[in-house]
Amino acid sequence: MEGLGITVTEHLLIHQKESPAATGQFTRLLSELIFSAKIIAREVKKAGLVDILGLTGDINVQGEQVRKLDEFSNRVLIYRMQRSGVLCAMASEENADVIEVPDDMPRGNYILIFDPLDGSSNIDVNVNIGTIFSIYRVVGERPYVTMEEFLRKGSEQVAAGYFLYGPSTMLVYTTGKGVHGFTLDPTVGEFLLSHPDIRIPEQGRIYSVNESNTNYWDGRTKKVVDYFKSTENARRKPYTARYIGALVADFHRNLLDGGIFMYPADNKDPAKPSGKLRLLCEAAPLAFVAEQAGGAATDGRERILDIRAAHLHQRTPLFIGSRRDVETATAIMKGDV
Ligand code: AHG
Ligand code: MN
Ligand code: MN
Numbered sequence: 001m002e003g004l005g006i007t008v009t010e011h012l013l014i015h016q017k018e019s020p021a022a023t024g025q026f027t028r029l030l031s032e033l034i035f036s037a038k039i040i041a042r043e044v045k046k047a048g049l050v051d052i053l054g055l056t057g058d059i060n061v062q063g064e065q066v067r068k069l070d071e072f073s074n075r076v077l078i079y080r081m082q083r084s085g086v087l088c089a090m091a092s093e094e095n096a097d098v099i100e101v102p103d104d105m106p107r108g109n110y111i112l113i114f115d116p117l118d119g120s121s122n123i124d125v126n127v128n129i130g131t132i133f134s135i136y137r138v139v140g141e142r143p144y145v146t147m148e149e150f151l152r153k154g155s156e157q158v159a160a161g162y163f164l165y166g167p168s169t170m171l172v173y174t175t176g177k178g179v180h181g182f183t184l185d186p187t188v189g190e191f192l193l194s195h196p197d198i199r200i201p202e203q204g205r206i207y208s209v210n211e212s213n214t215n216y217w218d219g220r221t222k223k224v225v226d227y228f229k230s231t232e233n234a235r236r237k238p239y240t241a242r243y244i245g246a247l248v249a250d251f252h253r254n255l256l257d258g259g260i261f262m263y264p265a266d267n268k269d270p271a272k273p274s275g276k277l278r279l280l281c282e283a284a285p286l287a288f289v290a291e292q293a294g295g296a297a298t299d300g301r302e303r304i305l306d307i308r309a310a311h312l313h314q315r316t317p318l319f320i321g322s323r324r325d326v327e328t329a330t331a332i333m334k335g336d337v
Pocket of ligand 3: 093115116117118119120
């Protein structure tokens, strides 16, 4: 019937034959992710009313203060995904080590890596936050998962995407056959197809970067940001700056409107010479989405999806968004221009 909208399950069934990744197991995996996101979205919506704001007092493996909603989201995802019956193990930004699926629970052939809550600094001030997920198929036959199963190239992902908790709650994901966006209809509790086949504009007019780090950047990084700030080049209209402070929200805006998000390496913190963002749970999943939408993602030198992680919480510089903008930034970073 017209006007009832297309659910995620229906969309997967329609596209199942096109995407080898979209097996029944994958449909189940995504359904459990969606259930987790609905629980998180419920807490986000009432964050101002219940004791879910603020800090837990803990420091996570990233050396960051853990906020209650970080911890809640992480707990929900681990609890639900362990019972999905389709994972053999998972890794979270919030957990130092891999999380195995216990023996007494049904296991499957997929591996999940996730950032349970991205943009945590926005939680207490009611600004967009999100959940980022990355899915690989396990390659080994071993009964237990080794760390090697997680230290993959992003190009090996079978699916990736994010939930965005904002004025509306959205799911955007790819299984390697384009990028599709769904918006949660809270009256029926279903994500309905709202942005079929998202394509990112070839070139944008927005650049997103935290310029308070300028004094910690090298010369080429400063040259990149100056390029997007300058107006000499008649070929293009001047860019405008937008920075939400949540990667998933800055990325999503650029995905729809065009533009580039940058988190370059800086020498601000000797512990983080490659910048703040994590390869496996932030850069690689969003790079998969960006490329599937016709965009690009590099670390300033090479394609994010070609980088093989050396350890679980490896950080990487990130230049991601409209293809022309990322190519320009990367050429400057490599000294080609
Ligand atoms: P997380 O909340 O998962 O730690 O991620 C926060 C990240 C990313 O979402 C955002 O783009 C970046 O931190 C902002 O960092 P700065 O505050 O240093 O700009
Ligand atoms: Mn994050
Ligand atoms: Mn996070």
